Amino acid sequence: MKLFISILSSLLLSLQGLAVASVHVVQSTEPDHDRWMYPFNGTPGLRAVGSTFTAYGSEYDFFDNRDGQMLLGFMTGDSVPMGFGPSSYQVIAASVSIMIESDHIIYDPSADGWETYLEGGPADEDAGRATVISGAGFRGGYDGWSFNETGLHGPIEVEGRNVYPVDFTPDGIARDISNNITNEFDPAVFGTARTDDVTPGEIMPMLTRLVLELDVADPDIQCYLRTAMDDGLLSLVMTSMHPAEEPGQGGGVYPDWISKENSLVAFGFAEAAGLQLEVELVEPSGVDADVDADGLVDVSDLLHVISDWGRCPCCPSDIDGNGQVDVTDLLAVIANWGGV
Numbered sequence: 001m002k003l004f005i006s007i008l009s010s011l012l013l014s015l016q017g018l019a020v021a022s023v024h025v026v027q028s029t030e031p032d033h034d035r036w037m038y039p040f041n042g043t044p045g046l047r048a049v050g051s052t053f054t055a056y057g058s059e060y061d062f063f064d065n066r067d068g069q070m071l072l073g074f075m076t077g078d079s080v081p082m083g084f085g086p087s088s089y090q091v092i093a094a095s096v097s098i099m100i101e102s103d104h105i106i107y108d109p110s111a112d113g114w115e116t117y118l119e120g121g122p123a124d125e126d127a128g129r130a131t132v133i134s135g136a137g138f139r140g141g142y143d144g145w146s147f148n149e150t151g152l153h154g155p156i157e158v159e160g161r162n163v164y165p166v167d168f169t170p171d172g173i174a175r176d177i178s179n180n181i182t183n184e185f186d187p188a189v190f191g192t193a194r195t196d197d198v199t200p201g202e203i204m205p206m207l208t209r210l211v212l213e214l215d216v217a218d219p220d221i222q223c224y225l226r227t228a229m230d231d232g233l234l235s236l237v238m239t240s241m242h243p244a245e246e247p248g249q250g251g252g253v254y255p256d257w258i259s260k261e262n263s264l265v266a267f268g269f270a271e272a273a274g275l276q277l278e279v280e281l282v283e284p285s286g287v288d289a290d291v292d293a294d295g296l297v298d299v300s301d302l303l304h305v306i307s308d309w310g311r312c313p314c315c316p317s318d319i320d321g322n323g324q325v326d327v328t329d330l331l332a333v334i335a336n337w338g339g340v
Helices: 002-014 219-231 299-307 327-335
Strands: 021-028 033-037 049-051 066-075 089-099 131-138 163-168 174-176 191-194 209-213 233-240 256-258 274-282
Touching (some): 049 066, 066 131, 089 219, 089 256, 131 209, 163 233, 219 274
Antiparallel strands (some): 033 066, 066 233, 089 209, 089 274, 131 163
16 A cells, blocks of 8 residues: 555656745744633733643632633734635644743653543643643634634623634544543643753753644644635634642643733833744646646646545645545546547
């Protein structure tokens, strides 16, 4: 099978035609939206820091496990042309950077299993708790554009908030991960906060800059990013499971993340969250079933369909857009052979 795929890859390279790919780079030094997502935040979009922490184990059963969350939104349309369809984009690399204002948080670059948060559960093998980044899901009639920094948080209840972190199930279904301990699963996060400036297990100094590399090799994360490039807005949610002090949400040992409104940013002592992203765009030819966008429907398109066979979200070979490359897409290539 590996030999077969290798042969297909060689054939595809030799059959590349007129399609021209353009590479675009996003270098945002400040988010367009950054907001502390907490039910009692009275200053949406204006708070100097966003705190991430868990309410798990507290006496309040109407809060999400991932109670304090940080929404980040980056408009990409000025750097990456929009509206060509998600399958026209390929994100080569993507990362988010952010600075911590706290000076008492242990650096932990590895996400911990949900069982380690249980009373009497297995011990966390390393010190600290990780901060992770995920996709953003919306409810209450919102999307990233309409929610931004002014949308309503939503009801104060489990999974009541109008923006929340998501991962994807093995079937590609977006899933709210706000209560993964209660629901007993480990989320497939987009990335984990890391730095080369601090040794794991040590305290991070104030203004440590951490980078969260997004897993662009994951097909569902890639599809999420492709869809965002098509839309022109990338929304992400940062969370961590640092404990909040009893009886709920005050005085705990959890990180504060610097927002763009922070006075340290205004005076040049700190940086707001940033986005680094490289994306390849292949504009569609307008010819039905022209998978490689070279203006023809021929053996190259057929080989692409065969190579991508199976579940392939946002894949150019998924001609009917159902998330699967299968016989329907193969028949579409044959039916449109030669192009029009």
